[in-house]
Amino acid sequence: MSNQKLKVVHYLNQFYGGIGGEDKADHHPEERAGVLGPGMALQAALGADAEVVATVICGDSYFAENIESALHTVITMIKAHAPDIVVTGPAFNAGRYGVACGAVAKAVFEELRVPVVSGMYPENPGVEMYCRYAYIVRTGNSAADMRKAIPAIANLVKALGKKEEVAPETHAYIPQGLRKNYFHTERGAKRAVDMLVAKINAQPFVTEYPMPHFDRVAPNMPIADARKVKIALVTSGGIVPKGNPDHIESSSASRYGKYDLQGVTDLTPESFATAHGGYDPVYANLDADRVLPLDVLREMEKAGEIGSLHRYFYTTVGNGTAVANCAAFAKKIAQELVNDGVHAVILTST
Amino acid sequence: MVKEIERAGLPVVHMCTVVPISLTVGANRIVPTVSIPHPLGNPQLTAADEKELRRRLVRKALRALETEIHGQVVFDK
Numbered sequence: 001m002s003n004q005k006l007k008v009v010h011y012l013n014q015f016y017g018g019i020g021g022e023d024k025a026d027h028h029p030e031e032r033a034g035v036l037g038p039g040m041a042l043q044a045a046l047g048a049d050a051e052v053v054a055t056v057i058c059g060d061s062y063f064a065e066n067i068e069s070a071l072h073t074v075i076t077m078i079k080a081h082a083p084d085i086v087v088t089g090p091a092f093n094a095g096r097y098g099v100a101c102g103a104v105a106k107a108v109f110e111e112l113r114v115p116v117v118s119g120m121y122p123e124n125p126g127v128e129m130y131c132r133y134a135y136i137v138r139t140g141n142s143a144a145d146m147r148k149a150i151p152a153i154a155n156l157v158k159a160l161g162k163k164e165e166v167a168p169e170t171h172a173y174i175p176q177g178l179r180k181n182y183f184h185t186e187r188g189a190k191r192a193v194d195m196l197v198a199k200i201n202a203q204p205f206v207t208e209y210p211m212p213h214f215d216r217v218a219p220n221m222p223i224a225d226a227r228k229v230k231i232a233l234v235t236s237g238g239i240v241p242k243g244n245p246d247h248i249e250s251s252s253a254s255r256y257g258k259y260d261l262q263g264v265t266d267l268t269p270e271s272f273a274t275a276h277g278g279y280d281p282v283y284a285n286l287d288a289d290r291v292l293p294l295d296v297l298r299e300m301e302k303a304g305e306i307g308s309l310h311r312y313f314y315t316t317v318g319n320g321t322a323v324a325n326c327a328a329f330a331k332k333i334a335q336e337l338v339n340d341g342v343h344a345v346i347l348t349s350t
Numbered sequence: 351m352v353k354e355i356e357r358a359g360l361p362v363v364h365m366c367t368v369v370p371i372s373l374t375v376g377a378n379r380i381v382p383t384v385s386i387p388h389p390l391g392n393p394q395l396t397a398a399d400e401k402e403l404r405r406r407l408v409r410k411a412l413r414a415l416e417t418e419i420h421g422q423v424v425f426d427k
Contacts, residue, residue, distance in 0.1 A: 061386045064368045125374045219378035219419045220361040226412040283388040290391030296405045330351035334358030344415045349366035
């Protein structure tokens, strides 16, 4: 083993694998010999110690919509190469890609028992879901950070390959929530008192056990009867009046839109489209009701199945958009909806 | 977004395809949908069938809004 090169298999989505953009996001799993896309820089950074022997590619939408079967195929492909280490991504702030990179990592960790290195922006949902199973290097929120992400990933791969000790502080990965026992030179009681004294004196100190941050909101009471209430539509799928009058960005949105639905009974291709850059827009542009179900809600309103539909709908693009932005938009939107006497909300996401 | 709407006191149902993400972001009432680029439609169906599919999903969302829950629930039946 010591004289052999470390064998690495690399997982990429359809974009980084060079298959295509969102129109190819339904691409089935496929494998290629050697490196592809960011794998070239990875191989260069790994040098002579390791070889990327194969690259497995899967479309982001295909993976997200067929998690079990896609994962099975991907893992079978990876396993055939008997890798020493698997690298997934980096996915930066791409949500579906991050989830795929994380799910592959979990399966590799559990089934193949080899370490996985990935790279993600800390807000990527893949981090919270899968950071226990992979060494996820902290990256920027877009591929512009590739230059820094690849060397960090390569360093971790090399260190893990040599069975060196790694830690979040020294190897720039996101903590996995693991606790490691060791003997401290001072007993706990003294350390606690020292910390307290430092706090009282407004001196800096570092906690030994950061409290986990849970932000859950309990469900509200249900509506008694949909036939008697006013319902509003909100979407993160980017449906906007054709021409996108408020110029909502196709990714990393900095704003949301509020649009009048009075008199509208159907979202036609002439009047509505999507501004979202994170999924294939063909289907939504042909019929935006596929994302914002206005047509059926109008019919249900007429038939008395719902009390009424709120006059306006709210929309933004949930594609790499900062969590803080989304929360701020929704806070304003929710306040307006409450003020306008809305009772319940249907929020659609792509 | 869904969490902030809930926080403001409005019951909200999240209709989306990637349920694990919805669970991670903290939605409480979740209705799984068809596919990422067309959550509430299916271009392979006839226009009438597609609309019926959409109607069924929206009805499911309304039933979710009428259901008392005490934590995250995926309405997949």
